[in-house]
Amino acid sequence: MxxxxxxxxxxxxxxxxxxxxxxxxxxxxxxxxxxxFFKVLGxxxxxxxxxxxxxxxxxxxxxxxLLNMTKSAISHQLRALREATLVKNRRDGKNVFYSIADxxxxxxxxxxxxxxxxxxxx
Amino acid sequence: MxxxxxxxxxxxxxxxxxxxxxxxxxxxxxxxxxxxFFKVLGxxxxxxxxxxxxxxxxxxxxxxxLLNMTKSAISHQLRALREATLVKNRRDGKNVFYSIADxxxxxxxxxxxxxxxxxxxx
DNA sequence: CGCATGGTTGAATTATTGTTCAACTACATT
DNA sequence: AATGTAGTTGAACAATAATTCAACCATGCG
Numbered sequence: 001m002x003x004x005x006x007x008x009x010x011x012x013x014x015x016x017x018x019x020x021x022x023x024x025x026x027x028x029x030x031x032x033x034x035x036x037f038f039k040v041l042g043x044x045x046x047x048x049x050x051x052x053x054x055x056x057x058x059x060x061x062x063x064x065x066l067l068n069m070t071k072s073a074i075s076h077q078l079r080a081l082r083e084a085t086l087v088k089n090r091r092d093g094k095n096v097f098y099s100i101a102d103x104x105x106x107x108x109x110x111x112x113x114x115x116x117x118x119x120x121x122x
Numbered sequence: 123m124x125x126x127x128x129x130x131x132x133x134x135x136x137x138x139x140x141x142x143x144x145x146x147x148x149x150x151x152x153x154x155x156x157x158x159f160f161k162v163l164g165x166x167x168x169x170x171x172x173x174x175x176x177x178x179x180x181x182x183x184x185x186x187x188l189l190n191m192t193k194s195a196i197s198h199q200l201r202a203l204r205e206a207t208l209v210k211n212r213r214d215g216k217n218v219f220y221s222i223a224d225x226x227x228x229x230x231x232x233x234x235x236x237x238x239x240x241x242x243x244x
Numbered sequence: 245c246g247c248a249t250g251g252t253t254g255a256a257t258t259a260t261t262g263t264t265c266a267a268c269t270a271c272a273t274t
Numbered sequence: 275a276a277t278g279t280a281g282t283t284g285a286a287c288a289a290t291a292a293t294t295c296a297a298c299c300a301t302g303c304g
Binding site: 132133135161165167191192194195198199213215216217 | 272
Binding site: 007008009010011012013014017018020021022024025026028030031032033034035036037038039040041042043044046047048051052055056058059061062064065066068069070071072085095102104105107108109111112113114115116117118119120 | 129130131132133134135136139140142143144146147148150152153154155156157158159160161162163164165166168169170173174177178180181183184186187188190191192193194207217224226227229230231233234235236237238239240241242
């Protein structure tokens, strides 16, 4: 997926700036993890699921009705959320109830909403 | 893109919960805007560009060298960032310097990094 | 047990998105 | 004006990711 060969098609213009930024740059994997995390939030189905679960724990059927989607589609997205440990689940009889796993996530979603609401005002 | 017809393939199980969540649910467009915002952060190239610009303003060539990518690829991603008003630019002679547009973004990136760093410890 | 319901899964399909390539614009220098 | 460098753009291609479909597992109840 990553090439080692040089693909950049230009000369460096401000070598000093580039060098000093390069030295402070976090491990590439860390920024990949970061973008992977945001990627999970970056889908409207998952964003709506997360918002809904922040209001109340729910089972797959409830979410399917709420968002007017198939159980399968919901389940697939819940899996992605589970693997990113953004939601947790518990079984109760025939139902599996999902809820938000992490308080960080609530804060980040809140900050995000704040951001776009301010943006819209301008 | 959206269908009006009912695609949900199950009965509602907890009608009361679903109804009360539905009533509090934000406008669908708002949650779409939210996920679109996170989508912009959800790509490692853009995440690295944002991180770098948070350290120092830079021109396209500098970024291309730093990330070892073509000017074109960088430029396309800067466009996405510009359209989401996450970066701004100014021309100075032959160069176009890019920088972070919004302080919110820095905070959200910081919170995101915090999150994944804690996650990794567990 | 046998069946109905809730939920999950994998493969196929479709949609979306990132990068490349080649052509182009803008500014600066001669 | 002519050339070179910085940057942008659109179309084509490649890679990812979301939804559908059909089959499957798990639980509860007759």
